[in-house]
Amino acid sequence: MLIPPAVDATNRCYGKFGDAYQWSGIMRIVELLQYTLEPGTGQEFHLVMVEISAHLHNQAGIDVVAFGCSLHDEDSYYLLRAFDDIEHMKASQEAFYGSEAWQKGPRQAIIERIKASVKSIMNLPETVIDGLRN
Numbered sequence: 001m002l003i004p005p006a007v008d009a010t011n012r013c014y015g016k017f018g019d020a021y022q023w024s025g026i027m028r029i030v031e032l033l034q035y036t037l038e039p040g041t042g043q044e045f046h047l048v049m050v051e052i053s054a055h056l057h058n059q060a061g062i063d064v065v066a067f068g069c070s071l072h073d074e075d076s077y078y079l080l081r082a083f084d085d086i087e088h089m090k091a092s093q094e095a096f097y098g099s100e101a102w103q104k105g106p107r108q109a110i111i112e113r114i115k116a117s118v119k120s121i122m123n124l125p126e127t128v129i130d131g132l133r134n
Contacts, residue, residue, distance in 0.1 A: 026126040028082045029089050030065070034118045035077040041113040042074035049079075052106040057081065060096035061088070066134040082129050089121075 037045055049067055057064045063082040070076035083089035096102055 027123045028126055028129055029085060030122050030124045030129060031081045031083070031089065032120045032122070033079040033081070034120075035079070035114050036116040037075040037077055037113050038115050039075055042069045042077060045077060045110065045113045048106045048109045053110060056099070056101050056105065057096060059101070060099065061092040062096055065129055066132050068134065080132060082124075 035045075046067075046069055054064050054067065065080040065082050067079045068077070070078060083092065
């Protein structure tokens with residue numbers, strides 16, 4: 001099983017045993033959001049994501065790579081988003097979360113279904129990100 005490497009500020013990667021190597025290609029910032037949803041709300045949450053929220057993300061310049069219910073529990077959810085850099089992430093999220101379309105649109109339907117959330121941010125090569133798209 002391949003364990004994804006960590007990437008430091010110089011884009012130098014460290015694999016499972018600390019061996020350094022370079023990724024080739026464009027590196028992007030990836031944000032993985034994992035949600036524990038209120039019991040029984042996973043399908044409703046997904047419907048809001050498919051019909052409204054994912055489109056609003058794209059309008060704000062956020063690359064939605066993948067999202068959906070976890071295979072082990074439909075009330076566990078993931079959202080994987082990609083950005084050009086940290087500044088792009090901050091600006092596009094500010095545009096998204098500050099937009100009237102989000103505030104008056106799916107915001108309440110999304111937030112009321114989230115029981116807990118965890119966020120991780122990492123650098124990944126664009127080729128890896130493309131392989132994760134759904």
